[in-house]
Amino acid sequence: MQIYLPIAEISLNAFLLLGLGGLIGFLSGLFGVGGGFLMTPALIFIGVPPPVAVGTEANQIVASSVSGVLAHWQRSNVDFKMGFVLLIGGLFGSTFGVWLFAVLRSVGQIDLVIKLSYVTFLGIIGALMFVESLRAMRRRRTAGPSRAKLHKHTWVHGLPFKMRFRRSKLYISALLPIGVGFLVGILAAIMGVGGGFIMVPAMIYLLGMPTSVVVGTSLFQIIFVTANVTFLQAYANQTVDVVLALLLLAGAVIGAQLGAKASVLLRGEQLRILLAIMVLAVCAKLGYDLTITPADIYSLGLSE
Amino acid sequence: MRRPGRHAKTVATGFWGFAALVGFGLAVAGPLRAAPLVADLSKHLVAITTGFAGTDVLLFGAIDEPGDVVVIIWGPPEEVVMHRKSRIAGIWINTAQMTFDRVPSFYSVASSRALDEVASDLVLSRLEMGVERLKLPLPHAKASPNVARNWRDALIRNKQVLGHYAQEIGQVIFLGESLFRTLVEFPANVPTGTYQIEVYLLRDGRVVSAQTTPLIVGKIGLEAEVYDFAHNYAAAYGLIAILVALVAGWLAHVAFRRH
Numbered sequence: 001m002q003i004y005l006p007i008a009e010i011s012l013n014a015f016l017l018l019g020l021g022g023l024i025g026f027l028s029g030l031f032g033v034g035g036g037f038l039m040t041p042a043l044i045f046i047g048v049p050p051p052v053a054v055g056t057e058a059n060q061i062v063a064s065s066v067s068g069v070l071a072h073w074q075r076s077n078v079d080f081k082m083g084f085v086l087l088i089g090g091l092f093g094s095t096f097g098v099w100l101f102a103v104l105r106s107v108g109q110i111d112l113v114i115k116l117s118y119v120t121f122l123g124i125i126g127a128l129m130f131v132e133s134l135r136a137m138r139r140r141r142t143a144g145p146s147r148a149k150l151h152k153h154t155w156v157h158g159l160p161f162k163m164r165f166r167r168s169k170l171y172i173s174a175l176l177p178i179g180v181g182f183l184v185g186i187l188a189a190i191m192g193v194g195g196g197f198i199m200v201p202a203m204i205y206l207l208g209m210p211t212s213v214v215v216g217t218s219l220f221q222i223i224f225v226t227a228n229v230t231f232l233q234a235y236a237n238q239t240v241d242v243v244l245a246l247l248l249l250a251g252a253v254i255g256a257q258l259g260a261k262a263s264v265l266l267r268g269e270q271l272r273i274l275l276a277i278m279v280l281a282v283c284a285k286l287g288y289d290l291t292i293t294p295a296d297i298y299s300l301g302l303s304e
Numbered sequence: 305m306r307r308p309g310r311h312a313k314t315v316a317t318g319f320w321g322f323a324a325l326v327g328f329g330l331a332v333a334g335p336l337r338a339a340p341l342v343a344d345l346s347k348h349l350v351a352i353t354t355g356f357a358g359t360d361v362l363l364f365g366a367i368d369e370p371g372d373v374v375v376i377i378w379g380p381p382e383e384v385v386m387h388r389k390s391r392i393a394g395i396w397i398n399t400a401q402m403t404f405d406r407v408p409s410f411y412s413v414a415s416s417r418a419l420d421e422v423a424s425d426l427v428l429s430r431l432e433m434g435v436e437r438l439k440l441p442l443p444h445a446k447a448s449p450n451v452a453r454n455w456r457d458a459l460i461r462n463k464q465v466l467g468h469y470a471q472e473i474g475q476v477i478f479l480g481e482s483l484f485r486t487l488v489e490f491p492a493n494v495p496t497g498t499y500q501i502e503v504y505l506l507r508d509g510r511v512v513s514a515q516t517t518p519l520i521v522g523k524i525g526l527e528a529e530v531y532d533f534a535h536n537y538a539a540a541y542g543l544i545a546i547l548v549a550l551v552a553g554w555l556a557h558v559a560f561r562r563h
Contacts, residue, residue: 002357002492006523006530011357011492059545066553067560108387108398116395227546234542238534242545246552253556290395298458300466301385301401 007241008052014247016046021251028064028252029259030266031275032215033200034222036061036193037122038282039248048244050111054101054192055239056248058229061194063249064256065223072216079167079213082177083220086199089178090225093185098232101190105237108301112290117191119287125197126279133272140269168209168217176207181221189229194222197279340368341505341513348517350490351524358492361519363414363501364485371507372415372422373476373484374433377519379410379468380497386459402455404440409495411435411463414474414486423509431504431511435460435469467491496521 003014020042028035036057043053072078104110159173180202184195199218203209209217234240263271343365350359363375384407387398415422419434429437440459442452463469468491476486488501499519505512523531534541 002355004352004354004356004492004527006527007534009493059549062546062549063553063556066550067556070554070557108385108401112395112397227549230546230549231539231542234534234545235538238538238541240534240542240545242541242548243530245545245549249549249552249556253560257560292396293391294389294396296458296461296465297389297396298455298462299387299389299398300459300462301387 003243003247005048005241005244007238008048008056008244010047010049012046012048017244017247018251020046021248022255023251025064025252025255026259026262027255027278029256029261030263031259031271031278032263033275034061034064034194034196034219035252036195037118037191037197037279040192041118041282041286043244049239050114051101051105051233051237051239052241052244054114054190055230055233055237056241056244057192058188058226058233059240059242059245060248060252061226062223062230063245064252065194065219065226067253067256069216069219069223072219075216077213077216078220079165079209079217080220081163082165082168082170082207082209082213083217085163085174085177086181086217086221087224089181089183090185090188090221091228093182094189094225094228095185095232096182097186097189098229098236100186101233102236104190114191115286115290117187119283119290121187121191121198122279122283123287125201126276126283128201129272130276130280133269133276136269137273165209168207168213170208172207180206181225185225185228188222188225189232194219194226196222339513341373341503341515342366343503343515343517345488345501345517345519348519350494350519350521352494352496352522352527353525354527356492356527358494359490361488361490362485363488363503364483365503366482367484367505367513368482369507370481371505371512372417373478374416374419374422374431374504374506375414375474375476375486375488376431376433376502376504377410377412377488378408378500378502379495379521380408380499381406382409382495383407384459386455386462388455388458402442404442404459407440407459408438409497410468410490410499411438412470412474412488414476414488416476416478416484419473422506423511427506427509427511431502433504434473435464467493468495490521494521496523 001014002011004011020039024035024039024042027038039060040053040057043057044050048056069078101110104113159175161174162171163174164171180199184199184202187193187198188195196218199222200214203214203218204211230240343363346362346364350361367373384404386402386404388400389396390399392399413419413433413435419428428434432438438460440456442455460469464471474486474488476484478484499521501517501519503515503517505514522528
């Protein structure tokens with residue numbers, strides 16, 4: 001069943017879109033990630049213009065983050081205070097990101113920047129996760145947990161504007177979460193992702209938040225950052241396709257529930273190593289595409 | 305205006321003027337005759353609706369005496385920016401760009417015979433018959449003819465891959481000596497706007513008669529409303545998109561909490 005998407009201005013099979021949403025929803029439910037970093041490249045691959053893919057994916061992530069955060073809220077796994085501080089940085093970052101997106105688009109480098117961002121961040125995060133989960137698996141085998149120091153003091157703790165985050169059991173400078181939020185906000189706008197796959201490791205390793213509240217808090221602030229991106233992309237570039245977003249969402253909601261059920265069957269570090277492999281595979285594919293000789297060195301730019 | 309004749313729409317008032325024009329233009333001696341070329345479309349509006357997956361429009365007509373018929377479909381002109389990549393540090397990066405001011409957004413040709421059998425290259429070039437004869441002005445005079453040629457070929461090649469320029473010449477089929485028809489194909493990603501459809505009648509390599517018919521390609525119904533709303537009320541559209549997402553997310557949560 002073909003359906004014409006009014007903003008993307010192309011006709012795609014509705015079942016293909018539902019299936020794509022379902023598959024990526026399943027993976028996001030399985031691994032507890034947003035799935036934007038898979039969905040945006042997939043949309044571009046099936047022919048959605050890259051700017052529309054980025055704008056629409058932000059809109060879809062708003063919806064999937066809402067349903068995710070409600071589940072975490074019920075288990076009180078959301079640090080709202082931390083979420084708001086991250087959000088301050090996130091709103092500035094994503095606004096700057098949408099502006100940067102428009103500038104890069106006008107000079108014809110947006111595709112390159114999107115792909116390079118993906119290669120860089122997927123590469124770093126994938127490699128870190130892979131090494132970390134391998135270590136965890138080895139530790140499990142050798143037993144005898146080698147407990148690290150609970151609290152390391154670095155230059156980070158010398159920063160001013162300290163704040164207490166009760167839920168996260170932290171007393172750190174507000175500049176740190178604002179900075180993290182700002183950087184992830186830029187990426188959210190340019191890459192069409194929620195940024196959870198960068199935010200979550202940053203919260204654990206950089207801010208030192210307890211793992212239990214990380215996902216809920218990350219989702220909480222992602223709602224507002226992606227809502228900001230949705231609004232700005234719709235306002236400045238008219239690249240948000242609500243019809244496409246709803247179709248993807250319908251599939252993703254069901255997929256995510258099935259994925260969450262399937263995730264019970266696997267252990268944490270097994271899940272993480274699978275996710276790491278998947279992230280590295282997407283990274284390798286995108287990186288490889290940048291280096292091979294293109295079929296045509298000439299390409300059509302924006303026609304406005 | 306380079307088109308020798310035009311379709312007279314208001315038959316009652318326009319007939320005498322039209323006949324006179326044809327008579328003058330073609331220097332036909334003797335009494336008034338039927339127009340040498342009449343053509344029309346099966347529809348003058350291509351409506352892009354929810355289920356739109358491309359469409360065909362039938363062009364049909366008649367000629368008074370045997371000859372060749374060539375049909376050109378022109379999409380509304382647009383500005384096109386092209387990029388050229390080169391390899392920098394192992395990565396392919398856009399390093400040059402070229403802007404074409406007025407490029408037909410859509411272009412296809414149908415002919416009753418191979419174009420080079422219909423008319424001389426001079427005539428074909430003047431009427432821009434065939435994608436290789438399109439006049440695409442380059443803005444930069446400094447570009448050497450060779451470089452300009454590369455950009456132009458690349459534009460046509462990319463438009464063909466996109467499906468907006470036909471790869472091959474379509475067939476104008478004659479039913480007997482005077483009736484003809486051809487099928488104009490529009491892909492799912494057809495550009496919207498007002499198209500011009502030019503129909504030429506040629507005899508012995510010269511244009512005997514011509515007619516131009518408009519065709520409108522546009523979004524209709526819900527698609528048009530969503531698109532117009534997104535462009536005319538961008539801020540409201542953005543807010544509604546967020547609201548829809550919030551409600552959808554909440555519904556998803558409620559629906560699966562029960563299980």
